Amino acid sequence: MPKILLTAAGSYGDVAPYTGVGARLRAAGHDVTLATHDAYEPLVRAAGLEFRRLPADPRGRRPADGTAAPEGAPPGRRALMRRAAAFVEELGGGMADAADDGTELLLLSATTAPLGHHLAEAHGIPSLGLFLVPQAPTGDFAPVVSGGRSLGRRGNRALGRLSLRVIDRLYAGATRTLRARLGLPPATPATVRRRAEAAGWPVLHGFSETLLPRPADWRAGLDVVGNWWPWHAPDAQLPPAVRDFLAAGPPPVFIGFGSMAGGEGERLGELAVRALRRAGVRGILQSGWAGLSAAHAPGADDVLTVGEVPHALLFPHTAAVVHHCGAGTTAAGLRAGVPTVPVPVTADQPFWAARLAASGVATAPLPFAHLTGETGVARLAHALTQATTGPERHTRARAAAARLATEDGTGAVAETVDRLMSS
Template sequence: MTHKILITAAGSYGDVAPYTGVGARLREAGHEVALATHDTYADLVRAAGLEFRRLPADPRTRAHRPGAAGEAQPTAPAGGRTLMRQAAAFITELGGGIADAAHEDTGLLLLSATTAPLGHHLAEALDIPSLDLPLVPGAPTGDFAPVVGGGRSLGRGGNRAAGRLSLRVIDRLYADATRDLRTRLGLPPAAPRTVRRRTEAAGRPVLHGFSEVLVPRPADWRTGLDVVGNWWPWHAPDAQLPPVVEDFLAAGPPPVFIGFGSMAGGDGERVSTLAVRALRRAGLRGILQSGWAGLTTRHTPEHADVLTIGDVPHALLFPRMSAVVHHCGAGTAAAGLRAKVPTVPVPVTADQPFWAHRLTALGAATAPIPFRELSADNAADRLAHALAQASAAPERRRHAAEAAHRLAAEDGAGEVLAAVERLRG
């Protein structure tokens, strides 16, 4: 039976791209799939064979970025009240787009963590089922503190209390958007907390798109909160690395990848100079992925040992590296493991310190270097030391390879497909 499915996802590339893999898997099974997200990702969505529907508040064209539900977060320091105002404004703008994205024949909603608190109202208005598909653990647990705070343990009782507080903060962020959206949809007034508790009490399934290799499912989670494995961004089966990249790889030993995705905006020149200096002190070649920071080698002389690239699928590039240096977003952290290469974690904000520490605890990464510490006088030496450790230590590569073997046995997108067919069967 063919179902008309709408996936909604908002935020940075890492918040959106995994859903192209989910959508493609559903499409291959015969379902009609649309993905509602920002204009920035329209080509990515269409390339995966999915219908693109627009959501407002594109993070590439805004002065600020979302920071509501444990996914995208601001790249520059700001006060807590400022961040709350920015996040609430983003969510309010997003709410109107969520309502526009659904068509009358939509039969099922699949919701990212950022869009779920809005999508639940839409599902209620349309009287259709919905399925939450978060990329990070959000339900309170005694196992760890909320991941947006880095996951530093407060003890089992403290972790659960912090988790409940985190949900209440999210409720506050969605309050205005909820009011406006329910009015627009003709629904009776209801606070975000009321709708959230109603959803939790219904015991609806929630599928988490990460692997138990990094985060075992907490035993104190309710039935229906499942960890199913990563959803990998779609790329064409015949995709290849650009010739300039292949030529660079062939010209010497495997290089180190350095990239920060949608993080570190405005810091490109400084970070690029630091990265090249660290690579040379470690005696290593490198590939800098420009990303939103705009990493480049144009400010560094004689850069034949360093290449700057644009968007390239990590699934194709990472296995060719000796190590990877990145911000430790959930998807990028998993991609490094999947490629069987060690990581140098440089977390910036949000859930990134959580994933960085998980990689280190697994033995597949060096100790994290918080991005803010790259401004220190010894930053180049510290990064060079970490690069040498990651590239030369066989134990870290062995741990990464063991994790990759376990990841290969998982089928996260297949689990979503099975859940969809149970819901709509």
């Protein structure tokens, strides 16, 4: 069987979609290994994929692809850049360890692609980009890390080129180290990136044009194929406690912040419970990295706290979803056909929050920084009321879900892989 190495790094949302990709490729007859962090080994193996370790703790240092900032880093751009560069340096060594002489194709996430290009060159094998967020400059929108505010077509393209140069700078040290280890001649990240662009290096983007149409000014080889969903067992069910809670009353509102807001679980849990009660709706809080919980809210029988639960199973049973608008959670909300209350924290999240609101399936974004005190309770409660009462958002959300149901993102990956392997 053809041997494929798929690499992904970062938080759960940065990694989990690739388990669905890997499972689809395995079903098509490929031998697939997913290289990622130790924390996701159970998820990778459950999907039937071989696991190889990439170093670095995703809770301590986040990806440097522009989609996330290192968690817990001191304020200031230089400090963030140093932390991100250290993450990438460590990641580069792990990438070299993960690739072996039997690898016939590299599949690279946005975080791992600037390192994977060197592995492909050293081993003389093809590679394919599998990105969850758009990176190529375009006049249609500003880079995702800019917060979703357009600067006009010329300004958007200029800022897009600048963002690539920032990424090149982050990978400079790791590139020198990795190329020396692989016995390759020196080359800067910018040089390697431009070579790939000039050669028409193919990149598939795992999001839906329902939310973000493919820019008309992108070069050939940059395609939007639809979402890649995290793998879960075909017979998977919600935990009994969740099923019982859903059956005990009207559809609840989901509230979760994924890998964001570390250490703020008690404060956020209390605020969320108060907002839910003010809006007159039940709720399910997902603990996530924040440790979100209703345990400190007295008499919170109308609120359930859960751990890791597949969004694909839970979201369709909710009245609305409140989340940070990471790319994966954004897509899961659309797929479920329920309205969203966007609470973006950082990086690409304001971009996706703005896209949801513009599509009419979400309330106006409520920045995470506004979730403080009595004002934060009032703002969240108001957004919950808007999301759960008016029919227009529900209608548009259901229409979006119907469009997503016609897409086959992992099938598009499988077809592209077959073409690359046969060429």
